[in-house]
Amino acid sequence: MAKGHTIPFLHLAHVLLNRHVTVTILTTPANRPFIAQSLSGTPASILELPFPENIPGVPAGVESIDALPSVSFFLIQTIVLSTQLMKPDLERALENIQPPVSFMVSDGFLWWTLDSASKLGFPRLVTYGMSHYSMAVFHSLFFGKKSVLHTHEVKVNNNMETKTTVVPDFPWIKVTRNECDTSVENGEDESIALEFITKTTEATHNSFGIIFNSFYELEPVFVDYWSREAGLKSWPVGPLCLHAISSSKPTKAEGRAVVIHQWLDEKIEKESSSVLYVAFGSQATVSSEQLREIAKGLEDSNVNFLWVLRKSQAEMAEPSEEYKFFEGFENRVKNRGMVVRGWVDQMQILNHKSVKGFLSHCGWNSVIESISSGVPILAWPLAAEQPLNAKMVVEEIKVGLRVESWDGSLNGVVKSEEVSKMVKELMEGEMGKEVRKKAEEVAVMGHKAVEEDCNNTNNMTSTLSSNNHDHHIHAVLFPFMAKGHTIPLLHLAHVLLNRHVTVTFLTTPANRPFIAQSLSGTSAAILELPFPENMPGVPAGVEGTDALPSVSMPVLHTFVLGTQLMKPDLDRALENIQPPVSFMVSDGFLWWTLDSASKLGFPRLVSYGMSHYSMAVFHSLFNGKTSALHEQEQDDNNMETETGTVVPDFPWIKLARNEFFPRVKNDEEESIALEFQSKTIEASSNSFGIIFNSFYELEPVFVDYWNRKVGPKSYPVGPLCLHAMPSNSTKTESRADDVHQWLDEKIEKGSSSVLYVAFGSQATVSSEQLREIAKGLVYSNVNFLWVVRKSQAEECIKFFEGFENRVKNRGMVVRGWVDQMEILNHKSVKGFLSHCGWNSVMESISAGVPILAWPMGAEQPLNAKMVAEEIKVGLRVKSCDGSLNGVVKSEEVSTMVKELMEGEKGKEVRKNVEEIAVMGHKAVEEGGSSWEALDSLLKEACKMQMQ
Template sequence: MGSTIDSQHVEDQGHVVLFPFMSKGHTIPLLHLSRLFLSRRLRVTIFTTPANRPFINQSLADTSASLISLPFPQSISPEIPSGVESTDKLPSIDLFFPFALTTGHMQPDFERALQTLPRVSFMVSDAFLWWTLDSADKLGFPRFVFYGFNNYAMAVSKVVAENRLLHGPESDDELITVTRFPWIKITRKDFHEALTKDDHDQPSQASEFHMKAAVATNRSFGMIVNSFYELEPVFTDYWNSECEPKAWCVGPLCQVAQDEPHDDHQDKPIWIEWLDEKLEKGSWVLYVAFGTQAELSAEQLQEIAKGLENSNINFLWVIRSKGSEETAAWDINGFEERVKGRGMVVKEWVDQRRILMHESVKGFVSHCGWNSVLESICAGVPILAWPMMAEQPLNARMVVEEIKVGLRVETCDGSVKGFVKSEGLEKMVKELMEGEKGEEVRKKVKEFADLANKAVKEGGSSWLTLQSLIDEMRQH
């Protein structure tokens, strides 16, 4: 990446190394963070792998950040096809843990590369790259761990684990009171199964990975959290008064993207043109997307289609390209024809933040990945929460029950991750877009959008936290 205006700021103010995990949802926030570091006059070096390099190169082409590629380990795990270097290319998300554990074999190359760099002040690496802590310790600089989570999910998970709350109830759907935060009720289904059962005799790859990441996190200098204090003061205060390492809230990192201009006269995506048309007619649009990792059955996709069709709501539905085999099992072409003009189906990567910021978009059916939640909050768009995996059920509880910026889909059996029938989806889509409850959460999310904007401006809580972190590292 070339010499640009950013390079004028890179004086001897410090040098930060960033190492994102090989997944776009983990990478993009750290690329935003790199811009913040550059704007504060730090030198930035980012580590990645050859297949992930083009995306990062393109994202930071206008900056002075340096980029180093390390070879991704091949033939370590027989389940992972050769050439796969990111989670979105995995044949199945079930291969996530073998993939994540394989990254540990990058450590020798990483340490050799670090030794060739100018003195490193500190490092920010993804929590999933637990082994980078050992490298930082060997070479004598602090490591901050980046979790793509919020403090709510971390605090609730910690209390649940310490008090072994998941080992009491007989039913996976039984409500459990979180002792430290008694107004919060959770179920076993809110957590990954690796955390809900004892497997000391034969540890799974999942529990091995979680243990490695947790131990490395506890030994790290601090945690970079993509959140802002005003969104979750109770949980941020709890963490920083009773837990370690310290959490530094420097988000929402997606706000950095506000300063990245779009040339609307050149190559305007068809989905933006479609949204523009809806805006001209004064029509509201529901955005539907479930991230790059969720795997939906053909049966579930068909129910979504039926619910959207029957709702008579305008919608933009993004179906990930990896789902082409599943989508082939139902007549998507017939569906698209029937909803033509009112609904649009997109099967390619989209700039989600740009969609959410569009004035016509007034609701978001989301899996509640934390990046998506923050983007929706920053855009002032209320959420219809449909969690599917990882910490998403906890994010959904935060969205619906804690900060009240969204509603929840109705599942057949009322459980957290149950099947959603078309009637249940249609009902809640209408409530979000046209009902009283929808209006309430729409008002609330706009309040948080304003607070998010203030947090990242000069003098705001996240701006000050980032400056405090940098000042502390300069004295370290």
């Protein structure tokens, strides 16, 4: 509820109406007249929603920020947070609108509208009224992979407000603290600010896309960066103000407009045509002292000017000093200056041929309107992102000059001498001529951008239309009860939600908190199914393999087979879910879910959390037409470490038995293992398809092999971890804070290379092996962060206490689960000593971090072989006897750690993984291979369900 936020929407309404889109504008009663005037003569509808009453600090009857006597940051955020009280009225209105809503565009400040849109089944787009430049700079500084600032630093270092900081992703841009200030005045302000930022940021990330009032040619580097790094589609559909000009010519119907235009026309007639337009927006509050300095500067500059004041600032009591000053000022400059009190149609003024300069606060609307009119800017930023807009205007696109306050700060007074000097330079000087020429060139680009064949509006509306079918898709996700199996499906949930698919996540009571935390702030539903009781080998209350004291293959197989007792509860839940299920993605271990999906008439897709490489190799060895193994060879234990088995379909791959052959201790174990394998394999082959957390470019030979020779169809939609990155960067847990602070210190001390050591949430490492690892890390003399399973750390508590004391200056041991992607994406982490679970491999590759492979079980040896030999993004440790379960000695640990972190081989694999990381990021972008694979999955799964 502010004109600066409303006007771009009104311009967008004209754009959409010109595309024959039905448009409904939502507003409040007091704001309706302004909107109705702009949309008069169009078929657009206007719906009123009651404005909340009794908002602290807001006078009765005031329904917009413009109408407040003065505007503070605290008051704006109070009003913004209070708007959520409008949600019930909004939802009633949206439910009853005819024709039904196709999509909603709402202001970024109205974060709560996302929930309404998701509930009612259509996409929400955001608009903030900011440039790609400013949003990209903020993202790089505070949220990017190389972020250098945190919000608390700005507050703590106020004495450094004029010290420059290099923007990590744009090293040619240097900003001062006061140009990206997020500080607040007190604890209450900080609490409200944090709530405001958290809610708007989270909702934006979960929306369908962002509409920018900009055009690609103006800021191509920053448009591309935003789409690539921020993970949210951008539609630069501006300059929107040009659409409004072409759809409704200035009428000058109001008396004030007539007077203004007559005055501007006179300047041309008298051949004193150059006029400076002066305006600081509808919200900025300028002090009385600063108003006097501006007035003196304008008077001394001897240029023609049109100065627009906020009505509240212009309405001065007659006896006051301010009133007397302005009365005298206007009398003295009446032949060349005009002061206007209240709102004006800025585009009409900027497009008048007499106006040759704009002294502006650099709100983005003002910048884009000035650029579109070919009018150069004298930048005077006052708050919010305006300092970055001013920097863009002056340094990046070079269409303006900059005034400076007497002390160089954002809030310092700009003296009259500076005003006069810079006004004359803009209007008459050589620098003014240069930026005027550049502004005129950029204006031509802007006009071309809004021509029928050159803008993004058709692309946006057609994309929304083509994706509208997704809102009727309902995906059910059901992971196996282990974090390593659950996390990829949580990431997939975020991907599907971003495509506006309805998502329901199935879990058990004990596993719900972890899932709820990951899905907080989204529209995903979580359904609990009771976990089976009295499962052999599973303690009471344990509902996941991570919580088991130790995990052996027999216990794992027993656990997996026991989950089928959940089937009756699953069937009842699936029958009653609304809207009806379109497809299910369930873990490969939950083979029995295929029967439920088939009975209820929707497709089931499988998720194993494995690579195409390992599954293709297994198939070639055991099931292929040229299978190399036979029953009689299976007891030849002497060949366990010999690399004598050639994979038939991939002859360049040679394996030792312990890299692919599951060993069992007795007949009972063999019987359970055989039942487990036969049930899961049979159910997988009869499912609709397999979702792989991978991307085509990583393993094209094996993707093609799987689809050609094996099946069911593969959908490589990863790296899934990249989709969830922006929403996992809150660092709210105390452990996460400690870890990140420690990693930050390594960079600050100039010892930035850290080895991350972790073996997953299920691997059990012997006490002997833990000691060898510890010794090896000590001998290596590298910085390391070692994450140990909580149960194992408690077993060796005395040893770890002594070890930690010896390495406290360069090593940290963390007990329990951590957010691995946050750690791998920290710029200090340069290596990963890993068990090579596939999640860990994908997360490390996505972060551009090379791997020291230490496989321990399951398909991990094949993942390690792929890492070290196929894609060459890592090295491999060897046990003392060459076997999978043999002890790796401290000398081997030390040697290989140093080689990965400092050696020539380490440099080679680091270069390779950084190149592959780029490929992974491109794969998940719109139009990338993984994007297209998911698109194909949605269309094909829904088509099958309809059949």
